[in-house]
Structures are given as C-alpha cells and as structure tokens.
Amino acid sequence: xLSCSGEGDGFRKRSTHxxxxxxxxxxxxxxxxxxxxxxxxxxxxxxxxxEDGPPVILLHGFPYDPRAYDAVVPPLAQxxxxxxxxYLRGYGPTRFHSDETLRSGQQAALGQDLLDLMNALSLxxxxxxxxxWGGRAAxxxxxxxxxxxxxxxxxxxxxxxxxxxxxxPEKPExxxxxxxQYYFHTARGQAGLTQNRRALCxxxxxxxxxTWSFDDATYAQTAESFDNPDFVDVVIHSxxxxxxxxxxxxALEGIEQALAGQxxxxxxxxxxxxxxxxxxxxxxxxxxxxxxxxxxDRRVLAGCGHNLPQEAPEAVVKAVxxxxxx
Numbered sequence: 001x002l003s004c005s006g007e008g009d010g011f012r013k014r015s016t017h018x019x020x021x022x023x024x025x026x027x028x029x030x031x032x033x034x035x036x037x038x039x040x041x042x043x044x045x046x047x048x049x050x051e052d053g054p055p056v057i058l059l060h061g062f063p064y065d066p067r068a069y070d071a072v073v074p075p076l077a078q079x080x081x082x083x084x085x086x087y088l089r090g091y092g093p094t095r096f097h098s099d100e101t102l103r104s105g106q107q108a109a110l111g112q113d114l115l116d117l118m119n120a121l122s123l124x125x126x127x128x129x130x131x132x133w134g135g136r137a138a139x140x141x142x143x144x145x146x147x148x149x150x151x152x153x154x155x156x157x158x159x160x161x162x163x164x165x166x167x168x169p170e171k172p173e174x175x176x177x178x179x180x181q182y183y184f185h186t187a188r189g190q191a192g193l194t195q196n197r198r199a200l201c202x203x204x205x206x207x208x209x210x211t212w213s214f215d216d217a218t219y220a221q222t223a224e225s226f227d228n229p230d231f232v233d234v235v236i237h238s239x240x241x242x243x244x245x246x247x248x249x250x251a252l253e254g255i256e257q258a259l260a261g262q263x264x265x266x267x268x269x270x271x272x273x274x275x276x277x278x279x280x281x282x283x284x285x286x287x288x289x290x291x292x293x294x295x296x297d298r299r300v301l302a303g304c305g306h307n308l309p310q311e312a313p314e315a316v317v318k319a320v321x322x323x324x325x326x
Contacts, residue, residue: 004211004274004304004312035093038116040101044093045086045117049077054150055123056320057084059114061132062235063201064307065091065225067218071313076320084126086117088133090234092225103230105133105238106248107161108255111140118148127324129316131155131272131308133238143263144255151323152269153316155308156277157285158292160259166243177279180204184239194232198223208279209305268294270319274304274311296323 035044046066056076058069066085076083087094089109096103114137118126127150128138136159142149143160169175180200183189193200202219205212225231240246248256269292273282282300289295299319304311 002299002301002315004276004301004315033093036117036120037097038113038120040097041089041113041116042095042097043086043113043117043120045084046073047082047084048073049082050080051082053077053080053082054324055082055084055121055126056324057086057114057118057123057126057128057138058309058320059086059128059130059134059137060088060091060309061130061134062238063204063222063226064132064310065222067222068307068309069313069316070310072309072316072320075317079321081320081324084117084121086114087225088137089113090230091228094228096230102249103233103237104241104249104252105234105236106241106252106256107136107140107259108252109249110134110137111144111255111259112252113137114141115145115148124148125150127151127153127320129153129320130159132159132306135159136161139265140255140259142267142269143265144258146265146267149267151320152265152267153272153319153323154265154269155272155274156280156306157271157273157288157298158265160262161242162260162262163242163244163256164260174284181239181243184236185243185245190232190236193235197226197231201226205307208277209274209307209311210278211276211303212305212307212311214310262291264291264293266293268296268323270296270323271298272308272312272315272319273298273300274306274308275300275302276304277306279306 033044033046035042060066060068069085073083110133125148130138135154135156138152139154139159142152237246241248301312301315309316
C-alpha cells in the first residue's frame with residue numbers, strides 16, 4: 001500500500017452563455033484558460049505544456065474542478081506533455097450553446113463530451129486520467145473508443161454505472177454513504193443544493209476525505225465553479241438518471257445501451273484508490289480487476305480520501321508517467 005502525500009424541463013436552464021469571441025474571465029495561476037466549441041457546449045479547459053507534446057487529459061469529479069490538478073499539471077508539463085484539464089458540463093465557465101438543451105449529467109453525456117473535446121482539439125489519442133465523474137468519462141471513452149486512448153489512470157476502479165442494477169439495494173453500510181444521492185432525488189434536495197451549494201459541497205469534501213486538511217482559501221477557489229448557472233440542473237440530473245428516476249438525452253441512448261453491457265476496458269490501465277476514501281472505499285472495488293484486460297497495477301494510497309489529485313498529486317503524476325512512458 002502506498003502512502004498519501006501532501007427531469008424533463010426541470011433540467012433545462014434558460015441562461016446566457018458566452019460566445020466564442022467573449023473572454024471567459026476565469027482565473028487560474030498555473031495554466032492558460034481556453035475554450036472550444038463542441039456540438040452541445042462551449043467547453044472551457046486549462047492547458048499547459050508544449051502544444052506538440054504527447055497529450056494528457058485530466059478530468060475532475062463532483063464536487064470539484066480543475067484546481068484539483070494544480071500540483072499534478074506542472075510536473076507533467078515540465079516533462080514535455082501537453083496537459084489539458086477541462087471544466088465538465090455545469091462547472092466553471094463551460095456553457096451550453098442552447099437554452100433548450102437538456103442539462104444532462106448522465107454518464108453518456110460525460111463520455112461524449114470528452115470524445116468531442118478530443119475531436120475538437122484534433123487529438124487522435126491521449127492518456128486519460130480522472131476520478132469520480134471525470135473517471136467515469138475517461139473509462140467510457142477507453143471502453144468504447146479504445147483506439148483513442150494510449151493509457152488510463154482511473155481512480156476508484158471501474159467507473160461505468162450499471163444502471164439496470166441500481167434498483168437492487170446495497171448493504172446498509174453502503175447505502176448510508178449515498179445519502180447525498182438520495183437527497184438529490186427529492187425536490188428538497190434540489191432546493192438544498194441550490195440554496196446551500198457551497199456549504200453542502202464543503203461538507204462532502206470533509207466527509208469523503210476525512211484525513212485531508214484543506215483551508216478556506218483552497219475550497220473557495222474550487223467553489224467558484226459551482227456558481228455555473230447549470231451546475232444544479234446537471235448535478236440533479238446525474239444523480240437521478242443513474243437510478244432510472246430521470247429520462248436521458250435521446251441523442252445519447254446508443255451510448256447508454258453500449259454501457260449497459262458493462263464493456264471491458266482493454267487499454268493499459270493503472271487504478272488508484274484512497275485508503276481512507278469514505279464514499280468509494282477500495283474494498284468495494286477489490287473485484288474490479290476482471291473489467292480491465294490490460295491492468296498494469298492497482299495502487300491503494302494509505303491516508304488518502306476521495307480527492308486523490310489534490311491529496312496525493314505525486315502518486316497521480318507517477319501513474320500518468322508510468323503509462324505514458326510505457
């Protein structure tokens with residue numbers, strides 16, 4: 001074990017969004033913030049390293065943002081890699097093109113956004129890394145379009161949801177960890193996330209990473225991303241769709257059908273787990289190995305919680321380099 005260092009129209013948002021000619025007005029101390037037009041989004045992303053370097057795409061989860069990778073990006077960029085860290089749909093300066101587009105947070109949407117980003121940036125292949133929602137997007141692209149992925153760093157193991165199985169109860173000790181998901185299934189939960197998003201998400205940080213001591217300034221930097229006008233709709237849709245409580249985007253049904261088969265991931269993979277992750281403990285994914293046909297390693301980081309890039313940046317950098325360098 002390694003050690004840790006350091007619904008229907010209810011999900012549509014009638015809001016303004018930046019055009020490609022408008023400055024994003026967003027902040028970062030380590031990378032340049034750019035944007036690119038995808039079929040459904042103006043996707044914001046941070047980039048560092050040489051433009052002709054081998055690409056690495058790093059994806060955040062809920063409730064986090066690219067600040068999670070602030071200590072991961074510099075060493076990768078200095079090693080010659082082109083590092084791209086997108087703001088997922090509903091976060092930071094990323095915006096939908098149309099007010100009429102379903103604010104979907106379903107897994108197929110996250111995977112399609114990542115594939116669309118690679119296409120828009122003319123990236124034939126990349127090493128992908130992610131955790132939580134971002135790990136799910138990375139797993140989906142690796143599973144369905146393996147020719148586009150040279151390596152996968154997946155925190156929490158096999159992240160593709162088995163929606164058909166979601167109706168089956170889990171052990172009580174597992175069910176209680178998902179209180180926030182059940183909360184989001186209700187109108188009260190949607191109102192609570194709307195009114196108390198910063199306090200609620202901070203509580204989630206504390207619960208999921210009980211041994212990580214972060215300060216107010218660290219949290220405040222990320223919490224700015226939750227002010228995105230689509231944040232609540234995307235989050236609520238995500239946690240309802242995965243249980244069959246909200247319809248998905250019909251345009252993504254083909255991807256959802258492919259994911260329902262729980263496809264094997266065939267690309268070279270390193271799986272990371274936080275030994276003190278209280279929402280996705282490593283023992284819950286101990287039997288995931290058969291879902292990766294090219295699993296290089298499974299590394300459990302002692303003393304770490306859920307937010308591995310921010311809690312254990314050196315371990316994430318090492319995993320990416322181990323795959324990128326073959």
